[in-house]
Each structure stands twice: as structure tokens, then as C-alpha cells.
Amino acid sequence: MVPKVYVTYNQVHKLCQEAAPRILADFAPNLIIAIGGGGYVPARILRSFLKQPGSPNIPIQAIGLSLYESLGTTDETQIEEPGTKVTRTQWLDLRSLEMANLIGKNVLIVDEVDDTRTTLEYAVKELEKDVAEAAEQAGRSGEVVRFSVFVLHNKDKEKKGSLPKSMMEERRYLAARTTGDVWINYPWEATWVHLGGGSGVRY
Ligand SMILES: O=P(O)(O)OC[C@H]1O[C@H](OP(=O)(O)OP(=O)(O)O)[C@H](O)[C@@H]1O
Ligand SMILES: Nc1nc2[nH]cnc2c(=O)[nH]1
Incomplete structure (x- = not known):
């Protein structure tokens, strides 16, 4: 039985706060791509910590990828099982004008957890492929997009997927915490x- 651990909103906030200076200094992202659904909340929190006075917020785009399915037990904190293939539920149009502006820039991919690494491998591979195509169409094939990755938790276990060697060597991968092979329950899944209780005005 895989041990379960529980993470609070406050802990997630602190992990983003702690990671932000390194992300700014080493990755300098021009765009954040959140892998939904788990990457949405960390990406949004991180955006506030990455905001620099005098500069606009770093935009967030989202891609939807799904690998895990609920086992359908009645347990209130269900452990999910990985499926065999990543399903794309949302993707980006990299031929659009704003996306073409990203050629030669830095993109930070954000997810909450790196478990078997299948999802991240898929995201990085597919985004790199699309970006290369877009660059070629724009007549700028020599230029690349520098992808980096931020996750709240990386499980220290044998991975099924892999990330580009250059990303690991250039330390463009950051996990706020490394855990054992546990099942992490995030607060947004609860x-x-x-709701309710307490007294006074509620918003
Ligand atoms: O490293 P891996 O083994 O690929 O697992 C990590 C992925 O699993 C979860 O997504 P899930 O497929 O459950 O979709 P969700 O975020 O919409 O719940 C999580 O949000 C990661 O994206
Ligand atoms: N919530 C949650 N989703 C996951 N997807 C893959 N591993 C995990 C995990 O530990 N927790």
C-alpha cells in the first residue's frame, strides 16, 4: 500500500515562494505553460512571486493532459492508477501570432507532481516539436524555445518517461521537494x- 501524504494550500504557497528566486534567476520565463488540472494553482501562485516591479505579469497558458484515472473506490482520498497513454484534453496553437513571438524565448512548464514522468516527457516532447515546426514556418528554424520545468514534488523512483538530456544538464528542471514513492493529496482535490461554520461576515 502506497503511503498517503496531505499537502495544504499554505505549503503549496510556500513552495512556490521558495522556488521563485531561482526560477527568475535561472529560467527567466517569458511564458508559463500550466499542465492542467494539477499545474493550474501552482502556476497562478508562482506568477505573483515572479512579478517584477515595472514589468507586466508573465502570461499563463494551459495545456490539458490526463494520464491517471480514479480506481472508483469509495475512499474519500482516492489513489489513482496511471493509464497507458497520455490524453490531450487541451493544447496550444503555436502557429498563432502571439505564440510565434515566443521563438527564441524562455517557457516554464508547471505541474504539481512528477511521478512516472510520462506526462512531462509527453508535454516537453510535443511542445518542442510544435515549436520547431512554428519556427520553421516563420523562417527562423535556427532559433529555439528554451523550455524549463517546475514541479512542487518529484518522486524519487524509477521513471518511465525522460526529459531531454540538455534540460537536466543545464539544470532547467526544478522540483521544490523530492519525496519517496508516496501518494500526495493536494488541497484542491479535497x-x-x-464549508461554512465560524461567525461573522463570510466571502
Ligand atoms: O509523472 P506522471 O506519472 O505522468 O504523473 C504526473 C501527472 O499526473 C497527474 O495528472 P492526471 O493525469 O491525474 O491529470 P489531472 O492533473 O487532470 O488530474 C498530475 O497532475 C501530473 O500531470
Ligand atoms: N494527486 C496526485 N496526483 C498524482 N498523479 C501522479 N502521482 C500523483 C500523486 O501522488 N498525487
Whole structure:
């Protein structure tokens, strides 16, 4: 049985805060791509910590990828099982004008957890392929997009997927925490929270 651990919103906030200076200094992202659904909240929190006075917020785009499925137990904190293939539920149009502006720039991919690495491998490979095509179409095939990755948690286990050697060598991969092979319950997955209670004005 895989041990379960619980992470709070406050812990997620602190992990983003802690990682932000390194992300700014080493990755200097021009765009954040959040892998949904788990990457949405960390990406949004991180954006506030990456905001520099006098500069606009770093835009966030989203891609939807799904690998894990619920086992359908009645347990309130279900452990999910990996499927065999990554399903694209949302993708980016890299031929669009704004995306063409990214050629030669830095893109930070954000997800909450790197487990078997299947999802991240898929995201990086497919994005690199699309970007190379877009650059070629724009007559700028010599230029690349520098991808980096941020996750809240990386599980220290044998990985099924892999990331580009250059990304690892150039340290363009950052995990706020490395864990054992545990099942992490994120606060946005909780369905047993008690709403209401307390006193006074509620928003
Ligand atoms: O390293 P891996 O083994 O690929 O697992 C990590 C992925 O699994 C989860 O996504 P999931 O497929 O559950 O989709 P969700 O984020 O929409 O829940 C998580 O959000 C990561 O994207
Ligand atoms: N919530 C959650 N999703 C995952 N997807 C792959 N591993 C995990 C995990 O530990 N927790």
C-alpha cells in the first residue's frame, strides 16, 4: 500500500515562494505553460512571486493532459492508477501570432507532481516539436524555445518517461521537494472540506 501524504494550500504557497528566486534567476520565463488540472494553482501562485516591479505579469497558458484515472473506490482520498497513454484534453496553437513571438524565448512548464514522468516527457516532447515546426514556418528554424520545468514534488523512483538530456544538464528542471514513492493529496482535490461554520461576515 502506497503511503498517503496531505499537502495544504499554505505549503503549496510556500513552495512556490521558495522556488521563485531561482526560477527568475535561472529560467527567466517569458511564458508559463500550466499542465492542467494539477499545474493550474501552482502556476497562478508562482506568477505573483515572479512579478517584477515595472514589468507586466508573465502570461499563463494551459495545456490539458490526463494520464491517471480514479480506481472508483469509495475512499474519500482516492489513489489513482496511471493509464497507458497520455490524453490531450487541451493544447496550444503555436502557429498563432502571439505564440510565434515566443521563438527564441524562455517557457516554464508547471505541474504539481512528477511521478512516472510520462506526462512531462509527453508535454516537453510535443511542445518542442510544435515549436520547431512554428519556427520553421516563420523562417527562423535556427532559433529555439528554451523550455524549463517546475514541479512542487518529484518522486524519487524509477521513471518511465525522460526529459531531454540538455534540460537536466543545464539544470532547467526544478522540483521544490523530492519525496519517496508516496501518494500526495493536494488541497484542491479535497471533497470533504466543511464549508461554512465560524461567525461573522463570510466571502
Ligand atoms: O509523472 P506522471 O506519472 O505522468 O504523473 C504526473 C501527472 O499526473 C497527474 O495528472 P492526471 O493525469 O491525474 O491529470 P489531472 O492533473 O487532470 O488530474 C498530475 O497532475 C501530473 O500531470
Ligand atoms: N494527486 C496526485 N496526483 C498524482 N498523479 C501522479 N502521482 C500523483 C500523486 O501522488 N498525487
